[in-house]
Amino acid sequence: MTKSELIEKVVQTHSMLNMKVSEVVVNTVFDSIEEALKSGDKVEIRGFGSFTIRERLGREARNPKSGEVVRIPSKKTPFFKTGKDLKERVNC
Amino acid sequence: MTKADIVERIHQKIGFSKKESAEMVETVFGLLKNTLESGEKIKIAGFGNFVVKQKADRRGRNPQTGETITINARRILTFKPSQVLKNAINSEEK
Secondary structure: OEHHHHHHHHHHHOOOOOHHHHHHHHHHHHHHHHHHHHOOOOEEEOOOEEEEEEEEOOEEEEOOOOOOEEEEOOEEEEEEEEOHHHHHHHOO | OEHHHHHHHHHHHHOOOHHHHHHHHHHHHHHHHHHHHOOOOEEEOOOEEEEEEEEOOEEEEOOOOOOEEEEOOEEEEEEEEOHHHHHHHHHOOO
16 A cells, blocks of 8 residues: 555545545655654554664674775664554454 | 654644644554454555565574474564665764
């Protein structure tokens, strides 16, 4: 399912929505999560899962072609932990 | 942040009542859950993909007793963040 298919399905369940407004609703959901993560906050959606930021430490690596040592800086990566309810539903 | 904060933002942005906004947020997550439960993946451009993966049986060990056990085949959900989201999160501190 893509985001546009999701937007269409949301329209079908709520009579007061049209495609345009449904798009705003769906975008707001994902934008809110993104903004919270950007500010370092974690996001917890009961029954679905939680989004947190994980820190990846910098390390030294080698360019496989030239053999040159390069420094890879520390970075952050979003992490999703599946909620209990969803985990069980996916697994059966 | 929780679902209530997302509801609040929809309420303020579009002007639906809090009750209506809450119902819409429930619909969004409900649809996501039903889709994933059926094994179908979800692709949200600019955010990431939720993918259901099939894991085969494997042999594991109880770290406490050293006993060999079989870990049963199961389906798990993974989230692969999009490059756009990863960049957005890393650009914030610079």
